[in-house]
Amino acid sequence: MAVSDEGEDPVRQRESRAYEAVHQAADFTELKRRYRNFVVPWTIAFMAWYLAYVACNNWARDFMSHKVAGHINVALIFGLxxxxxxxxxxxxxxxxxxxxxDPLASGLNAKYKRERRR
Structure with missing residues (x-):
């Protein structure tokens, strides 16, 4: 395998350039923004819901032990x-x-493949 003057494999150089081109694309920034805008609020919401469940199990035992139907209580429903x-x-x-x-990711993947062939 031939090594360039810089001491780096030419294939690795092409892949590095392709990655940099994708990383600098506006679509990549938009993809990260959309991902964060979904994940952060839902993570916060789920963690708040989970912590409320734990807190109720620790400090609202009367509420959590309230029977809803037969042996089914509020704690079981919250757990489910x-x-x-x-x-x-x-x-x-x-x-x-x-x-x-996915549409943005597919476009970025195609761009990466094009850049790698250069």
Missing amino acids: LQFVSTFVIAALYGRFANRKL
Whole structure:
């Protein structure tokens, strides 16, 4: 394998240039912005919901032990809703990614491949 004057593999140089070109693209900045705008609020919301569940289990025992139907109490419902909320957020993210992130990512991937061939 030939090594350039700079001591770096030419294939590695092409890949590095391609990565830099993609990294500097406006679409890459937009992709990161869209991702953050989805992930940060949902992470905060989920963590608040989870911490509320933990806090209620620790300090609102009367409320959490309230029977809803038979042996089913509020704590059990809250626990199950933790799983439900996880799946709902995952589904929302999948839908969001398909509509808003994947088109940008596909374009950036194509740009990366074009730049690598140069």
